[in-house]
Amino acid sequence: MAFDKMELKDVEVWDGNYAAAQALRQAQVDVVAAYPITPSTPIVEGYAKFTADGYVEGEFVMVESEHAAMSACIGAAAAGGRVATATSSQGYALMVETLYQASGMRLPIVLNVVNRALAAPLNVNGDHSDMYLGRDSGWIQLDAFSPQEAYDLNLIAFKVCEDHEIRLPCMVHQDGFMTSHTAQGVNTLSDDAAYGFVGEYKPMNDMLDFEHPVTHGVQTEEDWHFEHKARQHNDLMTKVIPKIQAAFNDFEKLSGRKYNIVERYDMDDADVCVVCMGTSVETAREVALEMRAKGIKAGVVGLRVIRPFPFFEIAEALRGVKSIAVLDRSSPNGAAGMLFNEIAGALYNADTKALLSGYIYGLGGRDLTKKHLVDLFNELQANADAGKVTTKLQQFIGVRGPKLAYL
């Protein structure tokens, strides 16, 4: 092969961005087209450097906007290459039109979304506003809570989305700065083991296969548009989660690291629990253990897969809990939080009739402290003891000024 391999230590101290860049190198991505934006820039910068230094046999394409970046990724994927890129926030917002093109054309592109707030006011720090923006775009969305997971989930993303039964693009989310710029120990795979797991890219309906000419990006109007969308939705609803589970199983055999569609921590006998995403899951896990030492049976549920939404797995994870807090790190701007609504929907017809309350927190990178979470678990225990939600359904954590509560 026309590239050099890299010797890695078993444990490297990497931030989430570098971990993702290393995964793109190990997957030997053919094309990265990108327009850099904070805090995701080091991912594509890393790939560009690996390519320039001869560690990847691929091509880095510089473009003039994120819209062009995803457009070029779509072109490269339709041509028949393994393709990835990264973005955040405003860049992601500019990409939205092309996100729907990528999924509708069934092109397996891996997009690293380093979650960041959306302006205005301008803010480069981490929240989940951009992640929420893409939730109806037809992509698979995986969520990493740490640099280790950003590395692992990138490798898993290629394996899932390039499968010929799936052929849907996949986002790998990590929290801006809290994961992307936080260096921690990352257990690595050798280049051969990582590439062996991801596998060689096998294109389907690729435009550079001149023996089998195909058309991409057609117009269908009312005669076929609905059937295409229904088929895409069907595959998301029925095929993707089993394929992710299979990839998680294979990855555990390879690495010893176990992932689940819905992550449950201390949930077996939990009375109260927090449901959240990103780095907050890990901080909440630590606090839940401390609450247990104080006699409160606390647990944490983290969403590993955001789309397709794990409807039944969530209901199963929350079975028997008395009081649940759902944490949304995005301003719902006039509604209950997205995750609150999704969890409510998953529980409505389930046996579990838990008390459900929603919290908006951490906008624009505002710190979620352990103290906040201690107060939250205490509030949940008070709800469980009272047998009803003792507060308004929607509250804010960590915002200055008079206490805000709605619904």
Added chain:
Amino acid sequence: MLEIRWHSRAGQGAVTGAKGLADVISTTGKQVQAFAFYGSAKRGAAMTAYNRVDDKVIMNHEKYMEPDYVFVIDPALVFTSDVTVNHKENTKYIITTHMSTDELVKVQPKLVGKEIYTVDCITIANETIGRPIPNTPMLGAFMKISGMYDIEFFKESMKRVLGKLPQKIIDANMFAIQRAYDEVK
């Protein structure tokens, strides 16, 4: 859990220093975390960086920290920032300054009664590396005050961390680390 907060100006290498320290500690089997508050990240702006060290995987991602050690690698920040914020009774301070510890405490009353160590990392960096990048000397001073690792082991580890730099720069950093180790009081 050992927790460290760095006070620095953007461009002085606190992030590189925090990540370098994390890298060295990681090789000894400990779990590490290194991160920073960037703000708008203008060169010269006051900023903070952080280290956490523990025997088990670090799951805490809160930015709030009550540090065991505070490193101040720019001499003016003792006066323009509150380097004692969220301190504990036994927080130790290693501060870059041309003054002696007694002189410094006299002009910054907030430091009275605290465990303060001083070392002139800026001068050391200027005279060894040739640039006012005080991050590696601060780590030399930390090795002396904390007794975390033998200084020779630490220097050997830092040679690997700095591996991609020209040999001349690596050698200069080793001199800077040793000088700060010898000179911190």
